[in-house]
Amino acid sequence: MSQRPVRVLTGITTTGTPHLGNYAGAIRPAIAASRAKGVESFFFLADYHALIKADDPDRVARSRLEIAATWLACGLDPARVTFYRQSDIPEIPQLCWLLTCVAAKGLLNRAHAYKAAVDKNTAAGEDPDAGVTAGLYMYPVLMAADILAFGAHRVPVGRDQIQHIEMARDIGQRFNHLYGESWRRVTGATGEPLVLPEAQIDENVATLPGLDGRKMSKSYDNTIPLFAPPAELKRLVMSIVTDSRAPGEPKDTKGSAVFQLYQAFATAEQTEEMRHAFAEGIGWGDAKQRLLARIEEQVAPLREQYAQLIARPAQLEEILQEGARKARDITVPLLDGLQRAVGLGTFAAPRAAAAPKARAAAAKLPQFKQYREADGRFHFKLVQGDRLLLQGVGFDSPREAGQVIARLKSGGAAELRHVADVGVHLGETLIGHLAEGVAVEEIVEALSRLVEEA
Numbered sequence: 001m002s003q004r005p006v007r008v009l010t011g012i013t014t015t016g017t018p019h020l021g022n023y024a025g026a027i028r029p030a031i032a033a034s035r036a037k038g039v040e041s042f043f044f045l046a047d048y049h050a051l052i053k054a055d056d057p058d059r060v061a062r063s064r065l066e067i068a069a070t071w072l073a074c075g076l077d078p079a080r081v082t083f084y085r086q087s088d089i090p091e092i093p094q095l096c097w098l099l100t101c102v103a104a105k106g107l108l109n110r111a112h113a114y115k116a117a118v119d120k121n122t123a124a125g126e127d128p129d130a131g132v133t134a135g136l137y138m139y140p141v142l143m144a145a146d147i148l149a150f151g152a153h154r155v156p157v158g159r160d161q162i163q164h165i166e167m168a169r170d171i172g173q174r175f176n177h178l179y180g181e182s183w184r185r186v187t188g189a190t191g192e193p194l195v196l197p198e199a200q201i202d203e204n205v206a207t208l209p210g211l212d213g214r215k216m217s218k219s220y221d222n223t224i225p226l227f228a229p230p231a232e233l234k235r236l237v238m239s240i241v242t243d244s245r246a247p248g249e250p251k252d253t254k255g256s257a258v259f260q261l262y263q264a265f266a267t268a269e270q271t272e273e274m275r276h277a278f279a280e281g282i283g284w285g286d287a288k289q290r291l292l293a294r295i296e297e298q299v300a301p302l303r304e305q306y307a308q309l310i311a312r313p314a315q316l317e318e319i320l321q322e323g324a325r326k327a328r329d330i331t332v333p334l335l336d337g338l339q340r341a342v343g344l345g346t347f348a349a350p351r352a353a354a355a356p357k358a359r360a361a362a363a364k365l366p367q368f369k370q371y372r373e374a375d376g377r378f379h380f381k382l383v384q385g386d387r388l389l390l391q392g393v394g395f396d397s398p399r400e401a402g403q404v405i406a407r408l409k410s411g412g413a414a415e416l417r418h419v420a421d422v423g424v425h426l427g428e429t430l431i432g433h434l435a436e437g438v439a440v441e442e443i444v445e446a447l448s449r450l451v452e453e454a
Ligand code: TRP
Pocket: 009, 010, 011, 012, 013, 046, 049, 142, 143, 146, 147, 155, 157, 161, 164
């Protein structure tokens, strides 16, 4: 049996324009990590979060487009990972509300960003909550929903975000405690409804210095935009601060922004050569020229890709819509179970607790259910009683979905395979995804019962 892949989820706030520091510190390592075996990666544009920080619609729209194009240009492979926009997944705000109703207000009072705003107001003699929106206050709950909606095991973040991951665990745990039993009853599943995530802090990731030598950051206004046109890139590199040592004088690599930037874009060997050149007294102008060459070497091909992508928003839209479909294969069934667990959901299905006998009988025979989603596609699922076994992918027509079901019911189970990171295949065709905690053997077994019964 294949090992369950580790789910890794990365959220990208869509404010601002990506710079070299974002590239070396976040984009490049995250894309490399998404290519590892045994991980299932989710990348999303946190555009609802962007509204908390920015209220200029044009900027928010522009930044979403730029960031989507940037990550794809830098090599994020949407066939391999699930890449989507937060605002395309209605289950995220749905879950956000379920979590809001269990989150302790006192917990949110302690969030760093909120506390900083309150402290600032207090110091200025203002009302503590002056200018603080409920959105800022709720930021950690929305972030918890982002993570918990996907059962993410690991969330790579910077140190400033550790508290948010801890809050997601805390809120998730509280939900599990309050509703876990009800959830197990209505879904027939075992385990807990929400997976508690871990923060993943990469100690080796570079933080790059900006033009003035401080950490490259939009808030210091010292950034080099990742896709600045070549002439502007050159102008910016030439303006990086240095000490005033003349050509011929030996230079310190330590504390040199030029050297640290060089290191982030050069091989180990090139870096050693540069270290030597510093000791030999390379002039700052020359060193900057070499740095520029290294950056250009890496960035020029990406810039080309970026220009093509940003010129075709319709194509980007299609990629993100497909990502949303993949994402919702996970969130729709999860939310269905959670809604029922808290006492919402359809009147048509009797509450499991009220009719345990009927439920046990129903559980004996697996069933296919076909339905049309809001995305207009035709889905199916295989359930056993209240328990979801297999969530089908969406098909363009009910006939296609019907044909897959017919094949499964008539001995096609022999052709089922589970491909880690991808899903359940019938022959060569991807037909769906295993529900949480279900092994493909269980589906084969359930289908054989159907065949026997027919
Ligand atoms: N708060 C994160 C940041 O500022 C962005 C984010 C939103 C996020 N939702 C997330 C990150 C979920 C990881 C998981 O960087």
